[in-house]
Amino acid sequence: MIASALALPEEINIRAVPDSIFSSPYLTLGLQAWMPELYQWRPIERLAATSLDGQQPVIFEIDTIDLPTATRRWKVSSPEHPEITFDDLRTGKWPKPTGEELETRSKALELAQHVHDKLDIRPLTTATIVRQLREGKEGLD
Amino acid sequence: MNLLQVIVELRHSTPLKLFSPYEELYRSLTEKELPEKQVPLPGFELTVSEKQMRIVVDPRRTTIVLGDVPNVGYCTDNVMAVFRKINDLVKLPSLSRLGERSYWVEESQLSFDELVSVYKRKIYKPTNIIEESIDVGVSFILTSGECKANVAFGPMELTQLESMFLFKPPKLPKVATFLNIDYYLTMEQKEITERMLRDFVTSGLNYAGGQSEKLMSLLKEGE
Numbered sequence: 001m002i003a004s005a006l007a008l009p010e011e012i013n014i015r016a017v018p019d020s021i022f023s024s025p026y027l028t029l030g031l032q033a034w035m036p037e038l039y040q041w042r043p044i045e046r047l048a049a050t051s052l053d054g055q056q057p058v059i060f061e062i063d064t065i066d067l068p069t070a071t072r073r074w075k076v077s078s079p080e081h082p083e084i085t086f087d088d089l090r091t092g093k094w095p096k097p098t099g100e101e102l103e104t105r106s107k108a109l110e111l112a113q114h115v116h117d118k119l120d121i122r123p124l125t126t127a128t129i130v131r132q133l134r135e136g137k138e139g140l141d
Numbered sequence: 142m143n144l145l146q147v148i149v150e151l152r153h154s155t156p157l158k159l160f161s162p163y164e165e166l167y168r169s170l171t172e173k174e175l176p177e178k179q180v181p182l183p184g185f186e187l188t189v190s191e192k193q194m195r196i197v198v199d200p201r202r203t204t205i206v207l208g209d210v211p212n213v214g215y216c217t218d219n220v221m222a223v224f225r226k227i228n229d230l231v232k233l234p235s236l237s238r239l240g241e242r243s244y245w246v247e248e249s250q251l252s253f254d255e256l257v258s259v260y261k262r263k264i265y266k267p268t269n270i271i272e273e274s275i276d277v278g279v280s281f282i283l284t285s286g287e288c289k290a291n292v293a294f295g296p297m298e299l300t301q302l303e304s305m306f307l308f309k310p311p312k313l314p315k316v317a318t319f320l321n322i323d324y325y326l327t328m329e330q331k332e333i334t335e336r337m338l339r340d341f342v343t344s345g346l347n348y349a350g351g352q353s354e355k356l357m358s359l360l361k362e363g364e
Binding site (some may be wrong): 001002056057058059060061062063064065067068069070071087090091 | 183184185186187188189190191192194197199211214215218219222223226276277278294295296297301319325
Protein backbone atom coordinates (compact mmCIF):
# COMPACT_ATOMS: atom_id res chain seq x y z
CA MET A 1 0.00 0.00 0.00
CA ILE A 2 1.29 3.42 -0.85
CA ALA A 3 0.98 5.51 2.28
CA SER A 4 -0.26 9.06 1.82
CA ALA A 5 0.78 11.90 4.10
CA LEU A 6 -2.31 11.32 6.24
CA ALA A 7 -1.52 7.66 6.72
CA LEU A 8 1.94 8.38 8.03
CA PRO A 9 2.13 8.78 11.77
CA GLU A 10 3.26 12.25 12.75
CA GLU A 11 6.31 10.91 14.52
CA ILE A 12 7.97 9.95 11.26
CA ASN A 13 10.37 12.82 10.71
CA ILE A 14 12.19 12.17 7.48
CA ARG A 15 15.53 13.86 7.15
CA ALA A 16 16.07 14.30 3.46
CA VAL A 17 19.78 15.02 3.70
CA PRO A 18 21.16 13.37 6.80
CA ASP A 19 24.30 14.65 8.46
CA SER A 20 24.53 17.82 6.44
CA ILE A 21 24.13 21.52 7.15
CA PHE A 22 20.55 21.19 5.99
CA SER A 23 19.74 18.75 8.71
CA SER A 24 21.55 20.07 11.72
CA PRO A 25 19.96 19.92 15.16
CA TYR A 26 19.01 23.57 14.69
CA LEU A 27 17.30 23.17 11.35
CA THR A 28 15.24 20.21 10.24
CA LEU A 29 13.42 20.58 6.98
CA GLY A 30 10.57 18.24 6.21
CA LEU A 31 10.27 16.08 3.14
CA GLN A 32 7.98 18.56 1.43
CA ALA A 33 10.61 21.27 1.54
CA TRP A 34 12.83 19.08 -0.63
CA MET A 35 10.15 17.67 -2.88
CA PRO A 36 7.56 20.41 -3.46
CA GLU A 37 5.56 18.09 -5.71
CA LEU A 38 4.45 16.31 -2.54
CA TYR A 39 2.38 19.38 -1.70
CA GLN A 40 -0.31 18.16 -4.03
CA TRP A 41 -0.96 15.27 -1.63
CA ARG A 42 -1.59 17.51 1.29
CA PRO A 43 -5.16 17.85 2.46
CA ILE A 44 -6.90 21.19 2.74
CA GLU A 45 -6.65 20.92 6.50
CA ARG A 46 -3.44 21.19 8.41
CA LEU A 47 -2.00 17.73 8.96
CA ALA A 48 -2.65 16.86 12.58
CA ALA A 49 -2.81 13.12 12.81
CA THR A 50 -3.60 11.18 15.96
CA SER A 51 -0.25 9.93 17.09
CA LEU A 52 1.79 8.70 19.98
CA ASP A 53 4.51 11.19 19.34
CA GLY A 54 6.29 12.32 22.45
CA GLN A 55 9.07 14.90 22.36
CA GLN A 56 12.09 13.22 23.88
CA PRO A 57 10.10 11.58 26.62
CA VAL A 58 11.52 9.82 29.66
CA ILE A 59 10.90 6.18 28.84
CA PHE A 60 9.88 3.44 31.27
CA GLU A 61 9.00 -0.17 30.64
CA ILE A 62 7.10 -2.38 33.08
CA ASP A 63 5.48 -5.82 32.87
CA THR A 64 2.03 -5.11 34.17
CA ILE A 65 -0.30 -2.43 35.50
CA ASP A 66 -3.32 -2.58 37.77
CA LEU A 67 -6.22 -0.76 36.18
CA PRO A 68 -9.71 -0.60 37.70
CA THR A 69 -11.52 -1.59 34.51
CA ALA A 70 -15.22 -2.47 34.32
CA THR A 71 -14.38 -6.11 33.58
CA ARG A 72 -12.96 -6.37 37.06
CA ARG A 73 -15.53 -4.17 38.77
CA TRP A 74 -18.55 -6.06 37.47
CA LYS A 75 -19.30 -9.72 37.86
CA VAL A 76 -22.16 -11.58 36.25
CA SER A 77 -23.78 -14.29 38.32
CA SER A 78 -26.44 -16.34 36.60
CA PRO A 79 -27.14 -19.76 38.17
CA GLU A 80 -28.58 -21.07 34.89
CA HIS A 81 -25.52 -19.94 32.93
CA PRO A 82 -22.47 -20.06 35.22
CA GLU A 83 -20.12 -19.99 32.22
CA ILE A 84 -21.21 -16.50 31.10
CA THR A 85 -18.89 -13.62 32.00
CA PHE A 86 -19.31 -9.84 31.94
CA ASP A 87 -17.15 -9.62 28.81
CA ASP A 88 -19.39 -12.17 27.06
CA LEU A 89 -22.48 -10.08 27.71
CA ARG A 90 -20.72 -6.89 26.65
CA THR A 91 -19.58 -8.38 23.38
CA GLY A 92 -23.07 -9.64 22.65
CA LYS A 93 -22.46 -13.32 23.41
CA TRP A 94 -25.78 -13.97 25.11
CA PRO A 95 -26.34 -17.45 26.56
CA LYS A 96 -28.69 -19.82 24.76
CA PRO A 97 -31.94 -20.23 26.76
CA THR A 98 -32.35 -23.50 28.60
CA GLY A 99 -35.35 -25.80 27.99
CA GLU A 100 -36.90 -24.58 31.22
CA GLU A 101 -36.52 -20.93 30.17
CA LEU A 102 -38.06 -21.65 26.78
CA GLU A 103 -41.02 -23.33 28.46
CA THR A 104 -41.52 -20.38 30.85
CA ARG A 105 -41.35 -17.92 27.95
CA SER A 106 -43.87 -19.92 25.97
CA LYS A 107 -46.26 -19.98 28.98
CA ALA A 108 -45.83 -16.21 29.41
CA LEU A 109 -46.63 -15.63 25.75
CA GLU A 110 -49.73 -17.81 26.00
CA LEU A 111 -50.88 -15.90 29.06
CA ALA A 112 -50.25 -12.56 27.34
CA GLN A 113 -52.24 -13.71 24.32
CA HIS A 114 -55.06 -14.85 26.59
CA VAL A 115 -55.16 -11.47 28.37
CA HIS A 116 -55.03 -9.67 25.02
CA ASP A 117 -57.99 -11.67 23.72
CA LYS A 118 -60.00 -11.25 26.91
CA LEU A 119 -59.57 -7.47 27.12
CA ASP A 120 -59.97 -6.96 23.38
CA ILE A 121 -56.87 -4.73 23.28
CA ARG A 122 -56.46 -2.88 20.02
CA PRO A 123 -53.67 -0.59 18.94
CA LEU A 124 -54.39 3.07 19.66
CA THR A 125 -54.07 4.68 16.26
CA THR A 126 -53.98 8.39 15.47
CA ALA A 127 -57.40 8.10 13.85
CA THR A 128 -58.84 6.58 17.04
CA ILE A 129 -57.35 9.33 19.20
CA VAL A 130 -58.72 12.05 16.89
CA ARG A 131 -62.15 10.46 16.91
CA GLN A 132 -62.13 10.12 20.68
CA LEU A 133 -61.14 13.76 21.11
CA ARG A 134 -63.81 14.92 18.67
CA GLU A 135 -66.55 12.80 20.14
CA GLY A 136 -65.39 13.24 23.72
CA LYS A 137 -65.68 9.56 24.54
CA GLU A 138 -63.52 6.48 24.58
CA GLY A 139 -65.68 4.57 22.18
CA LEU A 140 -64.61 1.36 20.55
CA ASP A 141 -64.61 0.83 16.81
CA MET B 142 -12.04 -6.88 9.55
CA ASN B 143 -9.97 -7.50 12.67
CA LEU B 144 -9.15 -4.59 14.94
CA LEU B 145 -5.46 -4.84 15.86
CA GLN B 146 -4.34 -1.51 17.29
CA VAL B 147 -5.91 1.62 18.74
CA ILE B 148 -4.37 4.99 19.60
CA VAL B 149 -6.40 7.54 21.56
CA GLU B 150 -4.91 11.01 21.82
CA LEU B 151 -6.01 14.05 23.79
CA ARG B 152 -4.36 17.19 22.46
CA HIS B 153 -4.38 20.03 24.94
CA SER B 154 -4.84 23.70 24.11
CA THR B 155 -2.53 24.71 26.97
CA PRO B 156 0.41 22.66 28.27
CA LEU B 157 -0.05 20.37 31.24
CA LYS B 158 1.03 22.25 34.36
CA LEU B 159 3.07 19.23 35.40
CA PHE B 160 5.65 20.08 32.72
CA SER B 161 6.03 23.80 33.42
CA PRO B 162 6.42 23.99 37.22
CA TYR B 163 8.72 27.06 37.18
CA GLU B 164 6.30 29.11 35.08
CA GLU B 165 3.44 28.04 37.35
CA LEU B 166 5.37 28.87 40.51
CA TYR B 167 6.49 32.26 39.12
CA ARG B 168 2.95 33.09 38.03
CA SER B 169 1.39 32.11 41.33
CA LEU B 170 3.95 34.07 43.37
CA THR B 171 4.17 37.21 41.22
CA GLU B 172 0.88 37.09 39.33
CA LYS B 173 2.93 37.82 36.23
CA GLU B 174 4.14 35.74 33.32
CA LEU B 175 7.72 34.53 33.32
CA PRO B 176 9.87 37.04 31.35
CA GLU B 177 11.43 34.25 29.32
CA LYS B 178 9.72 31.12 28.13
CA GLN B 179 11.18 28.04 29.74
CA VAL B 180 11.69 24.81 27.86
CA PRO B 181 9.03 22.45 29.23
CA LEU B 182 10.17 19.36 31.12
CA PRO B 183 10.42 16.21 29.00
CA GLY B 184 7.39 14.01 28.47
CA PHE B 185 6.76 10.62 30.02
CA GLU B 186 6.37 7.32 28.20
CA LEU B 187 5.33 4.11 29.90
CA THR B 188 5.21 0.78 28.07
CA VAL B 189 3.26 -2.01 29.76
CA SER B 190 4.35 -5.21 28.04
CA GLU B 191 1.73 -7.57 29.51
CA LYS B 192 -1.18 -5.42 28.41
CA GLN B 193 0.53 -4.33 25.16
CA MET B 194 -0.12 -0.76 26.15
CA ARG B 195 1.89 2.44 25.84
CA ILE B 196 0.99 5.63 27.68
CA VAL B 197 2.54 8.89 26.55
CA VAL B 198 2.08 12.07 28.55
CA ASP B 199 3.87 15.13 27.29
CA PRO B 200 3.26 18.88 27.65
CA ARG B 201 0.80 19.08 24.80
CA ARG B 202 -0.76 15.64 24.53
CA THR B 203 -1.83 12.57 26.42
CA THR B 204 -1.89 9.38 24.40
CA ILE B 205 -2.66 5.71 24.92
CA VAL B 206 -1.71 2.97 22.47
CA LEU B 207 -3.42 -0.39 22.81
CA GLY B 208 -1.95 -3.36 20.95
CA ASP B 209 -4.43 -5.84 22.39
CA VAL B 210 -8.03 -4.91 21.58
CA PRO B 211 -10.34 -7.93 21.86
CA ASN B 212 -13.45 -5.78 21.77
CA VAL B 213 -14.68 -2.17 21.89
CA GLY B 214 -15.67 -2.43 25.57
CA TYR B 215 -12.20 -3.56 26.65
CA CYS B 216 -10.66 -0.69 24.73
CA THR B 217 -13.01 1.95 26.18
CA ASP B 218 -12.50 0.55 29.67
CA ASN B 219 -8.73 0.72 29.57
CA VAL B 220 -8.63 4.16 27.98
CA MET B 221 -11.02 5.51 30.62
CA ALA B 222 -9.11 3.86 33.46
CA VAL B 223 -5.80 5.36 32.33
CA PHE B 224 -7.15 8.87 31.73
CA ARG B 225 -8.96 8.76 35.08
CA LYS B 226 -5.71 7.91 36.85
CA ILE B 227 -3.78 10.66 35.04
CA ASN B 228 -6.52 13.20 35.72
CA ASP B 229 -6.49 12.29 39.43
CA LEU B 230 -2.79 13.11 39.54
CA VAL B 231 -2.68 16.16 37.32
CA LYS B 232 -5.78 17.90 36.02
CA LEU B 233 -5.91 17.57 32.27
CA PRO B 234 -6.17 21.01 30.60
CA SER B 235 -8.84 21.92 28.07
CA LEU B 236 -8.73 20.18 24.72
CA SER B 237 -8.03 21.38 21.21
CA ARG B 238 -8.41 17.97 19.59
CA LEU B 239 -9.57 14.46 20.37
CA GLY B 240 -8.34 11.69 18.09
CA GLU B 241 -8.70 7.94 17.81
CA ARG B 242 -6.68 6.02 15.27
CA SER B 243 -7.52 2.38 14.67
CA TYR B 244 -5.83 -0.22 12.49
CA TRP B 245 -7.91 -2.96 10.86
CA VAL B 246 -6.68 -5.97 8.90
CA GLU B 247 -8.49 -8.52 6.74
CA GLU B 248 -6.59 -11.48 5.37
CA SER B 249 -6.80 -12.05 1.63
CA GLN B 250 -6.56 -15.41 -0.11
CA LEU B 251 -5.33 -13.63 -3.25
CA SER B 252 -1.71 -12.89 -4.09
CA PHE B 253 -0.56 -9.30 -3.53
CA ASP B 254 -0.66 -8.54 -7.29
CA GLU B 255 -4.16 -9.97 -7.58
CA LEU B 256 -5.34 -7.89 -4.62
CA VAL B 257 -3.83 -4.75 -6.20
CA SER B 258 -5.81 -5.59 -9.35
CA VAL B 259 -9.02 -5.85 -7.32
CA TYR B 260 -8.37 -2.39 -5.87
CA LYS B 261 -7.66 -0.97 -9.33
CA ARG B 262 -10.90 -2.46 -10.64
CA LYS B 263 -13.12 -1.52 -7.70
CA ILE B 264 -11.77 1.85 -6.58
CA TYR B 265 -10.26 3.58 -9.61
CA LYS B 266 -11.24 4.43 -13.14
CA PRO B 267 -9.18 2.51 -15.71
CA THR B 268 -6.59 5.03 -16.94
CA ASN B 269 -3.14 4.33 -18.32
CA ILE B 270 -1.53 5.37 -15.03
CA ILE B 271 -3.75 3.04 -13.04
CA GLU B 272 -3.14 0.19 -15.48
CA GLU B 273 0.63 0.56 -15.09
CA SER B 274 0.64 0.82 -11.31
CA ILE B 275 2.01 -2.06 -9.26
CA ASP B 276 0.81 -0.80 -5.88
CA VAL B 277 -2.01 1.46 -4.75
CA GLY B 278 -3.17 3.26 -1.63
CA VAL B 279 -6.37 5.16 -1.02
CA SER B 280 -6.97 8.11 1.30
CA PHE B 281 -10.12 10.08 2.03
CA ILE B 282 -11.37 12.56 4.60
CA LEU B 283 -14.92 11.73 5.61
CA THR B 284 -17.30 13.46 8.02
CA SER B 285 -19.52 11.94 10.66
CA GLY B 286 -21.55 14.53 12.54
CA GLU B 287 -19.14 16.90 14.24
CA CYS B 288 -16.26 14.47 13.76
CA LYS B 289 -14.07 13.83 10.77
CA ALA B 290 -12.12 10.77 9.77
CA ASN B 291 -8.95 10.35 7.75
CA VAL B 292 -9.52 6.99 6.13
CA ALA B 293 -6.60 5.28 4.39
CA PHE B 294 -6.55 1.76 3.08
CA GLY B 295 -4.87 -0.52 0.61
CA PRO B 296 -3.31 -3.91 -0.01
CA MET B 297 -0.30 -4.92 2.05
CA GLU B 298 2.24 -7.70 2.20
CA LEU B 299 3.49 -9.16 5.46
CA THR B 300 6.71 -7.10 5.62
CA GLN B 301 4.88 -3.77 5.27
CA LEU B 302 2.13 -4.94 7.59
CA GLU B 303 4.63 -5.81 10.32
CA SER B 304 6.08 -2.31 10.20
CA MET B 305 2.69 -0.73 10.97
CA PHE B 306 2.27 -2.00 14.51
CA LEU B 307 3.87 -0.81 17.70
CA PHE B 308 3.11 -4.17 19.32
CA LYS B 309 3.50 -6.91 16.74
CA PRO B 310 0.36 -9.07 16.65
CA PRO B 311 1.01 -12.83 17.14
CA LYS B 312 -0.16 -13.75 13.65
CA LEU B 313 -0.33 -11.54 10.60
CA PRO B 314 -1.46 -12.66 7.15
CA LYS B 315 0.90 -12.82 4.16
CA VAL B 316 -1.41 -10.61 2.11
CA ALA B 317 -4.13 -8.40 3.53
CA THR B 318 -6.23 -5.31 3.20
CA PHE B 319 -5.05 -2.75 5.72
CA LEU B 320 -7.35 0.01 6.93
CA ASN B 321 -6.18 2.98 8.98
CA ILE B 322 -8.89 5.28 10.32
CA ASP B 323 -8.06 8.43 12.21
CA TYR B 324 -11.37 9.61 13.72
CA TYR B 325 -11.08 13.05 15.25
CA LEU B 326 -12.84 16.07 16.65
CA THR B 327 -11.28 19.51 16.72
CA MET B 328 -12.48 22.14 19.15
CA GLU B 329 -11.48 25.35 20.83
CA GLN B 330 -10.57 25.01 24.48
CA LYS B 331 -13.17 22.50 25.53
CA GLU B 332 -13.13 21.08 29.05
CA ILE B 333 -12.87 17.32 29.08
CA THR B 334 -15.48 15.22 30.84
CA GLU B 335 -15.58 11.46 31.41
CA ARG B 336 -18.84 11.14 29.51
CA MET B 337 -17.46 13.02 26.52
CA LEU B 338 -14.34 10.88 26.34
CA ARG B 339 -16.21 7.60 26.78
CA ASP B 340 -18.73 8.52 24.07
CA PHE B 341 -15.96 9.62 21.73
CA VAL B 342 -13.90 6.44 22.14
CA THR B 343 -16.94 4.21 21.67
CA SER B 344 -18.38 6.12 18.73
CA GLY B 345 -14.95 6.29 17.05
CA LEU B 346 -14.52 2.53 17.17
CA ASN B 347 -18.11 1.89 16.11
CA TYR B 348 -17.65 4.29 13.20
CA ALA B 349 -14.39 2.63 12.17
CA GLY B 350 -15.99 -0.83 12.48
CA GLY B 351 -18.80 0.31 10.18
CA GLN B 352 -16.33 1.68 7.64
CA SER B 353 -14.34 -1.56 7.71
CA GLU B 354 -17.50 -3.53 6.91
CA LYS B 355 -18.35 -1.15 4.07
CA LEU B 356 -14.86 -1.49 2.63
CA MET B 357 -14.93 -5.28 2.70
CA SER B 358 -18.36 -5.45 1.10
CA LEU B 359 -17.13 -3.06 -1.63
CA LEU B 360 -14.07 -5.20 -2.33
CA LYS B 361 -16.06 -8.44 -2.35
CA GLU B 362 -18.93 -7.00 -4.42
CA GLY B 363 -19.44 -8.90 -7.65
CA GLU B 364 -16.64 -11.40 -7.02
